[in-house]
Amino acid sequence: MSNTFDVIVIGSGPAGSAVATSSAKEGLRTAVIDEREYGGTCPLRGCNPKKVLASAATMIDETERMKGKGIERSATINWQDLMEFKRSFTEPVPDAKEKSFKKAEIETLHGKAQFIGENTIKVGEKTLDAEKIVIATGAKPAPLPIDGAEHLAYSEDFLELDQLPNRVIFVGGGYISFEFAHIAARAGSEVHIIQRGGQTLKAFDPDMVDLLQKKSKEIGIFIHLNSSVKEIQQNGTEYVVKAKQDDNEVSFHGDLVVHGGGRVPQIEDLQLDKAGIESSKTGVTVNTYLQSVSNEHVYAVGDVADTKGYPLTPVGEMEGKIVSHNILNKTKQEANYHGIPSVVFSEPKMASAGLSEIEAHEANYNVEINHQDITDWFTYSHTNDGPASVKIIVDKNTDLILGAHMIGGKADELINYFAMAIQLNIPVSKLKSVIYAFPTGVSDIPSML
Numbered sequence: 410m411s412n413t414f415d416v417i418v419i420g421s422g423p424a425g426s427a428v429a430t431s432s433a434k435e436g437l438r439t440a441v442i443d444e445r446e447y448g449g450t451c452p453l454r455g456c457n458p459k460k461v462l463a464s465a466a467t468m469i470d471e472t473e474r475m476k477g478k479g480i481e482r483s484a485t486i487n488w489q490d491l492m493e494f495k496r497s498f499t500e501p502v503p504d505a506k507e508k509s510f511k512k513a514e515i516e517t518l519h520g521k522a523q524f525i526g527e528n529t530i531k532v533g534e535k536t537l538d539a540e541k542i543v544i545a546t547g548a549k550p551a552p553l554p555i556d557g558a559e560h561l562a563y564s565e566d567f568l569e570l571d572q573l574p575n576r577v578i579f580v581g582g583g584y585i586s587f588e589f590a591h592i593a594a595r596a597g598s599e600v601h602i603i604q605r606g607g608q609t610l611k612a613f614d615p616d617m618v619d620l621l622q623k624k625s626k627e628i629g630i631f632i633h634l635n636s637s638v639k640e641i642q643q644n645g646t647e648y649v650v651k652a653k654q655d656d657n658e659v660s661f662h663g664d665l666v667v668h669g670g671g672r673v674p675q676i677e678d679l680q681l682d683k684a685g686i687e688s689s690k691t692g693v694t695v696n697t698y699l700q701s702v703s704n705e706h707v708y709a710v711g712d713v714a715d716t717k718g719y720p721l722t723p724v725g726e727m728e729g730k731i732v733s734h735n736i737l738n739k740t741k742q743e744a745n746y747h748g749i750p751s752v753v754f755s756e757p758k759m760a761s762a763g764l765s766e767i768e769a770h771e772a773n774y775n776v777e778i779n780h781q782d783i784t785d786w787f788t789y790s791h792t793n794d795g796p797a798s799v800k801i802i803v804d805k806n807t808d809l810i811l812g813a814h815m816i817g818g819k820a821d822e823l824i825n826y827f828a829m830a831i832q833l834n835i836p837v838s839k840l841k842s843v844i845y846a847f848p849t850g851v852s853d854i855p856s857m858l
């Protein structure tokens with residue numbers, strides 16, 4: 410095997426895979442390297458395994474809320490069976506991924522990649538070089554300045570638990586904490602979310618977040634705001650989390666303490682300085698073509714790249730395809746992050762796409778806000794679902810949707826229609842004129858506008 414390639418991709422997650430497969434398809438001699446199992450975070454330790462567990466939690470919620478309304482028996486989660494079912498999705502991934510790379514004539518290597526020159530890397534004993542090297546190394550949990558941080562479990566540990574502990578504490582109130590908290594509460598655990606500031610889920614609409622917090626409390630999740638965790642102590646099989654809540658010292662007792670304090674780009678081990686690659690704590694510094702600003706041989710995509718895109722799988726995949734295009738073509742493409750949706754897979758789900766209310770006002774649009782409580786609409790009331798609410802932000806001058814924010818049992822699918830309208834510039838009048846199948850959640854769209 411020659412060690413010279415057209416493209417070397419570091420990381421086999423969604424972003425790296427997109428670069429590697431589209432580059433190889435165009436005939437470029439391509440290699441991909443991963444230090445862990447092939448496939449990356451999303452299919453192995455993120456989106457997919459989480460969705461298997463979250464969907465089970467949804468089913469529990471559905472049965473609970475229909476009790477006395479035609480459904481008689483409570484459903485319960487059998488954690489071991491659910492985890493086995495989850496493994497049936499995750500375990501085949503690494504092998505299947507590597508086979509698909511090989512089929513596409515992509516060279517596959519295992520090990521930690523580190524730069525040793527401008528366009529040269531080292532993987533174990535091997536030295537490889539390429540005209541273009543793409544960094545797609547993803548993100549990792551942010552280090553938390555807490556005494557006893559070694560007692561924290563990580564999101565990937567939670568997704569591998571053989572037994573669900575009776576009491577689970579999440580440090581940090583981001584989307585991963587809320588999703589896992591809803592799973593654990595529906596599976597019968599006592600759950601606490603400890604949030605440093607006064608607001609959880611900062612990337613989402615505050616009115617929707619208020620409703621989700623209210624529902625979370627109703628299902629037995631304790632949310633502690635303005636509580637800064639200082640220390641985690643182990644006491645036999647129990648953990649004691651000590652925090653400063655406003656001006657008081659408080660303690661929480663649990664059997665598992667999970668890191669929910671955000672993720673940071675995984676750049677530490679890459680020896681970026683050896684290749685003159687600029688970076689900051691928000692990732693590899695790239696221009697609008699996703700090329701390193703300081704080394705023309707290098708691109709970065711996905712969670713590790715310092716871009717305006719959220720750290721989400723579809724964003725990484727989009728960036729991967731763009732980089733492959735930019736490597737091959739003189740006319741370069743820029744990533745477009747306009748209207749990309751994101752979802753919290755709690756129950757009810759919460760979703761957003763486009764501008765927030767504040768952003769729309771700050772950008773001086775002629776804003777119209779359509780904010781409605783839709784809990785008593787037939788879509789939700791016939792399954793005793795709730796709360797459900799939507800906030801659609803429209804530019805009155807152009808009739809285009811600027812932002813959509815929602816909570817409800819259908820929010821994860823519904824948001825895609827609004828994302829489509831935002832991304833493709835479909836005016837409100839056109840969305841309202843579509844004949845939708847009835848009775849479905851989507852058929853509510855005209856009434857939301």
Ligand SMILES: Cc1cc2nc3c(=O)[nH]c(=O)nc-3n(C[C@H](O)[C@H](O)[C@H](O)COP(=O)(O)OP(=O)(O)OC[C@H]3O[C@@H](n4cnc5c(N)ncnc54)[C@H](O)[C@@H]3O)c2cc1C
Binds near residue numbers: 421425454523565675
């Ligand atoms: C719990 C959880 C739930 C999530 N849920 C969702 C969701 O519902 N929807 C969504 O869109 N996104 C979700 N995400 C985010 C999503 O998983 C990421 O945005 C996505 O995986 C990023 O893809 P990537 O290719 O940039 O990085 P990754 O998928 O993280 O892949 C990076 C790869 O690089 C490898 N690597 C790192 N350093 C090196 C090195 N030096 N040498 C060799 N290999 C290296 C790693 O081993 C890894 O395999 C979730 C994330 C988590 C943690």
